[in-house]
Amino acid sequence: MKNKLFSHKKISIAAGIACLLFLLNSCDNELEVTPYSYFTSANFFSNTDQANMATLGVYESMSSRDTYGWYIPFVFDADTDILQISGLGSDDWRTIAHYQGISQTNALYTVWSKFYQGIDRANVVVEKIPQMDLYTNGTQNQKNQLNRYIGEAKFLRGFYYSELVRLWGDVPFKIKSSQTGDDLRGALVDRKEIYAQIIQDMQEAAALLPEETPKDERVNKWAAKALLARVALFAGGYSLSANGTMSRPGNYKDFYLIAQKEINDIMAQNPYKLNPSYSKVFKNQCQHVLEPTENIFQIAFFNPSGTIGNASWVGYFNAPLTAASSLYATTPGRCLVPKPFYTSFNAADQRRDVSIATYSINALGNKNPLLTARQDESWTTAKWSREYQTNSTLERSYTHINWVVMRYSDLLLMRAEIENELNEGPNAIAYDAINQVRRRGFGADITGSGINITLGNKGTGYSAAGNVLIQITGGGGTDAAAAVVALANGTIGTIAMLRSGDGYTSAPTITITSTDGKGSGATATATLLTKPTTTQIHLPAGLNKDNFLKALQQERAWELSGEGMHRSDLIRWGILSDKITETSTAVKAIRSNYFYPAVTNFVKGKHELYPYPQNETDVNKNITRQNPGY
Numbered sequence: 144m145k146n147k148l149f150s151h152k153k154i155s156i157a158a159g160i161a162c163l164l165f166l167l168n169s170c171d172n173e174l175e176v177t178p179y180s181y182f183t184s185a186n187f188f189s190n191t192d193q194a195n196m197a198t199l200g201v202y203e204s205m206s207s208r209d210t211y212g213w214y215i216p217f218v219f220d221a222d223t224d225i226l227q228i229s230g231l232g233s234d235d236w237r238t239i240a241h242y243q244g245i246s247q248t249n250a251l252y253t254v255w256s257k258f259y260q261g262i263d264r265a266n267v268v269v270e271k272i273p274q275m276d277l278y279t280n281g282t283q284n285q286k287n288q289l290n291r292y293i294g295e296a297k298f299l300r301g302f303y304y305s306e307l308v309r310l311w312g313d314v315p316f317k318i319k320s321s322q323t324g325d326d327l328r329g330a331l332v333d334r335k336e337i338y339a340q341i342i343q344d345m346q347e348a349a350a351l352l353p354e355e356t357p358k359d360e361r362v363n364k365w366a367a368k369a370l371l372a373r374v375a376l377f378a379g380g381y382s383l384s385a386n387g388t389m390s391r392p393g394n395y396k397d398f399y400l401i402a403q404k405e406i407n408d409i410m411a412q413n414p415y416k417l418n419p420s421y422s423k424v425f426k427n428q429c430q431h432v433l434e435p436t437e438n439i440f441q442i443a444f445f446n447p448s449g450t451i452g453n454a455s456w457v458g459y460f461n462a463p464l465t466a467a468s469s470l471y472a473t474t475p476g477r478c479l480v481p482k483p484f485y486t487s488f489n490a491a492d493q494r495r496d497v498s499i500a501t502y503s504i505n506a507l508g509n510k511n512p513l514l515t516a517r518q519d520e521s522w523t524t525a526k527w528s529r530e531y532q533t534n535s536t537l538e539r540s541y542t543h544i545n546w547v548v549m550r551y552s553d554l555l556l557m558r559a560e561i562e563n564e565l566n567e568g569p570n571a572i573a574y575d576a577i578n579q580v581r582r583r584g585f586g587a588d589i590t591g592s593g594i595n596i597t598l599g600n601k602g603t604g605y606s607a608a609g610n611v612l613i614q615i616t617g618g619g620g621t622d623a624a625a626a627v628v629a630l631a632n633g634t635i636g637t638i639a640m641l642r643s644g645d646g647y648t649s650a651p652t653i654t655i656t657s658t659d660g661k662g663s664g665a666t667a668t669a670t671l672l673t674k675p676t677t678t679q680i681h682l683p684a685g686l687n688k689d690n691f692l693k694a695l696q697q698e699r700a701w702e703l704s705g706e707g708m709h710r711s712d713l714i715r716w717g718i719l720s721d722k723i724t725e726t727s728t729a730v731k732a733i734r735s736n737y738f739y740p741a742v743t744n745f746v747k748g749k750h751e752l753y754p755y756p757q758n759e760t761d762v763n764k765n766i767t768r769q770n771p772g773y
Contacts, residue, residue, distance in 0.1 A: 246769065266320035291352060372402040382715070425526040463502065509609060527544060611665070618647040755770060
């Protein structure tokens with residue numbers, strides 16, 4: 144189980160310190176507004192405990208439903224070729240996802256202000272700790288602790304700015320804490336200048352941070368280097384300029400070289416490894432099991448009161464549609480998966496059924512297949528299912544599931560992309576990196592395989608498909624699931640495999656029962672699936688640069704779907720518009736009225752960035768332009 148970065152005590156202390164150090168006034172009246180203004184206590188930093196609490200206050204800005212507990216990973220990553228938000232309406236989370244957000248959309252300001260809150264908290268830590276007597280005259284252990292806190296604050300400042308630039312482009316920029324009397328209305332600063340400071344911050348942070356495997360959600364040296372590699376790829380990628388065109392820096396390969404160096408440093412130390420089971424990664428996440436060799440950097444969520452606080456909607460907003468039952472709490476099933484993404488997978492790729500729920504979970508806790516009529520438009524993300532969660536009373540409305548910002552497979556795929564770009568085609572390093580990810584995705588390193596189930600006797604007297612339960616026991620494997628699709632005059636008409644599972648070394652026993660006591664006699668048998676060979680799993684040799692990049696882009700979608708970065712990846716590759724158009728064509732081929740609003744609302748040269756929030760521009764007249772198209 145995780146060592147909670149924000150325990151009940153630490154939440155209270157960090158919140159109190161945040162109020163002491165960083166007082167924020169915000170309203171619509173210009174005379175009363177001081178955007179991201181925080182006033183420091185001159186006598187607060189007197190010991191390492193206080194410095195630690197102030198540093199936790201920097202982390203706290205992202206441990207919120209306003210940032211990584213909801214908006215950023217789900218809403219801001221939606222409406223692409225692999226994920227979209229359900230339904231239409233005026234809710235901020237729908238208008239933003241469906242490319243209808245405007246400068247007055249409140250959620251945009253909520254996220255914007257949270258980032259600047261964290262940045263100014265980081266500025267205070269970076270400035271105040273070197274002024275402490277202990278920083279100069281303390282014991283070596285005290286100096287080491289204080290330097291670590293500076294490293295954490297610099298990393299987080301760089302991380303927050305990288306997210307602002309990713310979402311808004313050029314933004315106000317300051318690396319000095321706000322003081323009474325300061326002019327707090329900063330002008331927009333070119334993202335190139337901001338990226339230079341982000342890179343410096345993260346490099347300096349890595350030099351100060353510990354190398355040890357973390358026991359909680361705090362950043363270490365290797366995580367700082369990994370996130371720096373990601374930042375470098377974005378700095379060298381395509382982004383929307385103020386003139387409305389998509390472009391990348393002329394020296395973009397310099398940023399790929401930075402990313403390559405950081406990743407090579409990490410690989411030389413080998414602190415990470417893939418969990419052999421793809422599904423286990425998300426089960427561990429849902430069970431609050433820290434897995435620091437798989438998950439490079441994650442954001443802590445915990446609130447012992449069971450209310451919003453430092454809790455998230457991970458596993459609620461982005462889970463299979465679930466009815467309330469004695470087993471599970473309800474979910475709304477908001478994160479939908481377009482059917483063409485499901486069909487893009489190889490059927491033997493275990494990531495498909497772990498990532499996508501082609502079913503809902505009813506009030507009995509049974510899976511109801513969504514395979515008839517227009518039900519394929521209701522398929523959802525599945526990685527954070529209620530089935531995997533603790534289902535404690537404290538996690539019925541909000542969960543304590545951490546948000547993972549980067550996994551090791553992400554780093555491997557970045558490595559493959561970088562080597563392909565810098566060598567004008569894939570080398571052995573690139574192939575090895577992507578094939579490691581593919582082998583895990585196909586379960587190559589797990590003993591056993593998935594299964595298929597074949598209906599035998601159809602039985603009689605069954606009342607409803609949702610009342611028939613197919614139980615799979617034995618065989619040594621996990622995760623396989625099947626359900627009845629339809630009845631025919633009280634007999635079982637068809638069944639469907641919902642998950643083939645993995646790790647089965649022998650055929651499991653299949654038992655068909657009725658939850659309402661009506662019907663009997665149906666039978667089914669399981670058979671082991673043939674595992675694909677290494678040759679079938681690995682990418683074909685001899686791909687050129689462009690074809691390898693396309694394979695890499697698809698691999699990132701299969702591996703990292705629903706994990707918060709896909710939309711931004713498409714933007715930095717300059718292909719978001721193309722992918723929306725391709726997906727529209729694919730879903731319209733399924734049915735002409737397939738729900739896919741992105742193609743109607745998305746405007747190329749506009750929606751690659753969000754508008755500057757009007758709450759900010761109303762009071763900050765030094766922001767003299769809006770992002771293109773708004």
